[in-house]
Amino acid sequence: MLKGKSRPYTRLSSMHLTPTLQRLLDQGYDAFAHYRKPTALETSPLRNPEKLLERLTSKPLRLLEVEDVQEYAAAALTTVGTVDDYKHFLPRLLDLSVDSAVVEPEVIALKLKAADWLAWPQNQKRVVEQIFAEACGQAFRQHPDKHFANKWLVSLAILNVDLNKILIEIETSNNDFCALQLAHLILSELPFASDPFERGYWMEVPDNTLQETRTWLLSQEIRRLLLSVRWRIGSKDAGLLDRALAKQEQLVRHRHQ
Structure with a gap:
């Protein structure tokens, strides 16, 4: 080979x-x-x-x-x-x-789902999941102007793997780009659209995973992360974080109505 x-x-x-x-x-x-x-x-x-x-x-x-x-x-x-x-x-x-x-990783994820990939041999399942998870983590460490990490996160969600580990890694990362990626995702509103056809590839995500992701994006932990990065980042990206913080607050209010 x-x-x-x-x-x-x-x-x-x-x-x-x-x-x-x-x-x-x-x-x-x-x-x-x-x-x-x-x-x-x-x-x-x-x-x-x-x-x-x-x-x-x-x-x-x-x-x-x-x-x-x-x-x-x-x-x-x-x-x-x-x-x-x-x-x-x-x-x-x-x-x-x-x-x-x-x-697109999202398309690969949909093909894997159609191929019943969770029934594949363990070594195949493991390496596929590891590739998606590592690519997702790496994408969150890049500026959203260069690479939108949502494509890898939604791919993992489509594959119906446990997102807890990757979400904790994103939430606790010391890389400011993670906060910018989260801000970009919140502002896109893709996971929050009430009409499934407006969710993009999030439409293909199991409902329980979608609800858990929404809860995480609107959590106080994510708000604290966005705020902590807001005070030390450049003016251009500070505006992105300000808009995301306002959008997050709006989505939280809407959820509690």
């Missing part, structure tokens, strides 16, 4: 690849290595399976670029391919989801 990776398709929203995240991605390749690339693809009549397969198998797995997998990433399991096919490509899709804005 190739150990080096090509990263030719970079975007402003790409995430800094920490040694831990790199190690987990490598473990992902290893965990799914025995799923061989398909020799044929089952597709709907509206697709060209030969052309799609040619694009997907034109290079070694680790060298596939966003353009090679983009159509498959969106259509897998619904109109293209099987669960075993998806397991073959999953490590590269996870890799590219960290590296680009095109392969």
Whole structure:
């Protein structure tokens, strides 16, 4: 298996690849290595399976670029391919989801849910969850102008894993960007929309997880975090925190009515 990776398709929203995240991605390749690339693809009549397969198998797995997998990433399991096919490509899709804005972790999470991923072998479940959790933690340590961490948090919520550990890590982080990411999420109002169709990918989150996340975002602990960062951060970002604090107060009042 190739150990080096090509990263030719970079975007402003790409995430800094920490040694831990790199190690987990490598473990992902290893965990799914025995799923061989398909020799044929089952597709709907509206697709060209030969052309799609040619694009997907034109290079070694680790060298596939966003353009090679983009159509498959969106259509897998619904109109293209099987669960075993998806397991073959999953490590590269996870890799590219960290590296680009095109392969969305939320879409991967929905595909995993459709593939009944919680029934997969333990080593596969573990590495997938660890990749999502590490990517989420790393995203919260970046400025929201560069990377919106919500995409990883909602992905974990879609996967229906226990969020307590990652929420505690975010809440207790000494990184000011965590507060900015939380402010951005609160201001987006996505988890709080009464109409499910206005929640974005939060619409796909189990109701109990959604309610727990709402409670956490409106908690005094998060308010204290936003306030503590407010007094030491630059003027541009202070405005973001002020707006988030006001929005949080408004959402709390609305919840108690």
